[in-house]
Amino acid sequence: MIAERYRARADAFEAKVANVRSDQWDNPSPCAKWTARGVVDHVIDMHGVMLGHQIPRTDDPLTDFREARRQVQEALASDRAKAEVATPGGAMTLEDHIDQVVSDDIVLHGWDLARATGQDETISQADLDRLWAAATSVPPELMERFRTPGAFGPGIEVYGREIPVAEDAPLQDRLLGYVGRDPVSKSS
Structure with a gap:
């Protein structure tokens, strides 16, 4: 279940990365300190944090995300997935840590990237329910x-x-506001 959820979310994020035009990488994102490229860099960095090492980089964010994703999927398919790791929230299995951090993170940062680059910002109902x-x-x-x-x-x-x-706004807007994003302003 965790590996499948990660795979589906990574598919969606990868599609957004693939659809960023070359002239959009410096667009501001809803994360005030990051451009569109900064959002993708952060996601790749967090994949490395989950795995305990840095992900090698090229000049191509899509190639880099694919490598980060490959490494996480490899870890989820291995015995390592059930190994206990120390986290800020306490000890848990690697697969649970990936599920609760990087997998959830790519949903929200997928919205950030979509907002920054004019792509579809819709978050699936299943992800909205889970993240809320x-x-x-x-x-x-x-x-x-x-x-x-x-x-x-x-x-x-x-x-x-x-x-x-x-309070009566759509769940996506309520979730985004709750986690510190402005779901209305296109210039956030």
């Missing part, structure tokens, strides 16, 4: 830590400050 349940189940004191830049290490910010969204 996960985000809203975090205890308030831990959520505050998630929203504090650098709390989990230099340059790491799990969620941004919540952006108010109407």
